[in-house]
Amino acid sequence: MTTIRVNRQWLLARRPVGSVRPDDFEYHEGQIPSPGAGDVLVRSLYFGYDASQRIWLTEDGGYMPSIQIGEPMRSMGIGQVVESGNPDYAAGDLVEGFMSWQDYVIMRTDGPMPLRKLPKADYPLSWNLGVFGVGGLTAYFGVSDGLRIKPGDTVVVSAATGATGSLAGGIAKALGAGKVIGIAGGPEKCRWIKEKAGYDEAIDYLNDDLAERLRELCPDGVNAYFDNVGGDMLDTLLLHMAPRGRVLICGAMSSGYTDVKLQGPSNYMRICTHMLTVQGILLFFYRDRLEEGAAQMARWISEGKLHVEENVFEGFEKAPELLPTVFGGKNPGKLLLKVADPS
Ligand SMILES: NC(=O)c1ccc[n+]([C@@H]2O[C@H](COP(=O)([O-])OP(=O)(O)OC[C@H]3O[C@@H](n4cnc5c(N)ncnc54)[C@H](OP(=O)(O)O)[C@@H]3O)[C@@H](O)[C@H]2O)c1
Structure with a gap:
């Protein structure tokens, strides 16, 4: 050496x-x-x-x-x-x-x-x-603690091929979600999230009409949305949330993060009229629970419920x-x- x-x-x-x-x-x-x-x-x-x-x-x-x-x-x-x-x-x-x-x-x-x-x-x-670092543990605490998945929930995750999103769908499934839908860019990535990452359905944000696909796949609305993208995608999702739905703000990929000042969603009154809960996540706040999260993720991996x-x-x-x-x-x-x- x-x-x-x-x-x-x-x-x-x-x-x-x-x-x-x-x-x-x-x-x-x-x-x-x-x-x-x-x-x-x-x-x-x-x-x-x-x-x-x-x-x-x-x-x-x-x-x-x-x-x-x-x-x-x-x-x-x-x-x-x-x-x-x-x-x-x-x-x-x-x-x-x-x-x-x-x-x-x-x-x-x-x-x-x-x-x-x-x-x-x-x-x-x-x-x-x-999986045992920032992406995996943010997915774990974001889905379990932030979105508080209930059995049968319809869940949507954006940036579903990412380090966080590729695990968030499987975690939601492991916690009892009904239908788990991932949003990804292009047919190949959409195929990957269904074949490998445990998603039931995929929406191709580059080629599909997002609103139309959400209406088709979520006729009763979205119960939980794991938002990695922000921008127009978050605005569209707000219009498709079920009453008392939960939104987790994890990231804003669409902004490119070139500036810390971003324009917020214009459909925010849906938070009021549909009694939505919008919560953020930063892993720093879970610093005392990281081992607990990693242990649960390890169990799910060994049971074949998560793909790394x-x-x-x-x-x-x-x-x-x-x-x-x-x-x-x-x-x-x-x-x-x-x-x-x-x-
Ligand atoms: N709050 C926290 O503690 C925390 C922790 C970890 C991550 N995050 C955030 O979570 C988000 C995802 O991070 P990650 O590490 O999981 O991802 P990653 O592995 O870095 O991958 C980036 C993802 O973003 C998607 N993407 C890029 N530009 C996009 C756009 N304009 N519209 C839609 N999708 C876009 C890509 O999907 P395609 O290839 O399909 O376009 C890819 O899946 C980031 O915003 C990150 O800052 C937050």
Whole structure:
């Protein structure tokens, strides 16, 4: 095994305007830092890709501090502790948390999502960023706690091929939903969500008339909507919700996240007239229940109720070019970049 002696980094070169581009980042070789008291030095193994990375690149940053020009790009990641200044973590431990696009990163162990020590497990290490990471656990708490599925419910999930959406349908089914409908872009992705991800029906948002398909598939209305897309899609769904329906706001993919200021839905009076409940979700609020969620997801996987799909690329050099694909052209499942093997 070759030992990397420099710290390869991808730094933010300029703040993106509109869609993020690979040349918004520049390659740099830096020093390998030393951890201070309480911190750990981690060698990067996997980077996860999330749409919210685009929000962190805005001037505002959204729900996290904005990434500054010259700083390494932040991502969720899996790594291995090389040196520890914290008695709770030892060299060799595998960990998951907020990392950045560099070979070696100093990680704080506290914060909104504390650095998670990974258990020895018989599933692939990368699953800790997918089904047992932000996407999977947001799907779990979003469907179980946010949408409060009742037996027989008609459930709709947008961005149904995504890391979150590819699991949300199966979770809703496992909790007793009647009909589970996924929204995806193109016939191939629509086929995939029905054949692999446990959806009963699919709506192709690129080719179908969404309102017409909702009328056909949900004659009594939608009881629960898991919204990953926002925009016009959310507006249309509001018109098709059943009385006392529940809407979970998980994301706003249609916005491209180029700005934190977005236009809200114009059909919002349906919330009033149909007594809808609209709730948000941010996984930080479930930080004390992550193990519970992962344990339930593991049970459903072993029972064959959930399908896990990963989309793994290899090579540190690919880090910037994969980010724009989150907003178009991505394959189903969790998008990951493997940069090293554990030692
Ligand atoms: N609140 C939280 O704690 C939390 C946690 C995780 C994720 N999220 C949010 O959940 C959403 C999905 O994230 P993810 O990680 O599951 O997805 P992902 O794996 O990054 O995939 C992106 C998905 O978005 C869809 N998409 C992209 N542009 C779209 C558009 N204009 N209209 C409709 N669909 C579009 C793609 O579907 P097609 O290929 O079919 O177009 C794809 O399924 C994001 O908004 C993310 O920010 C929120």
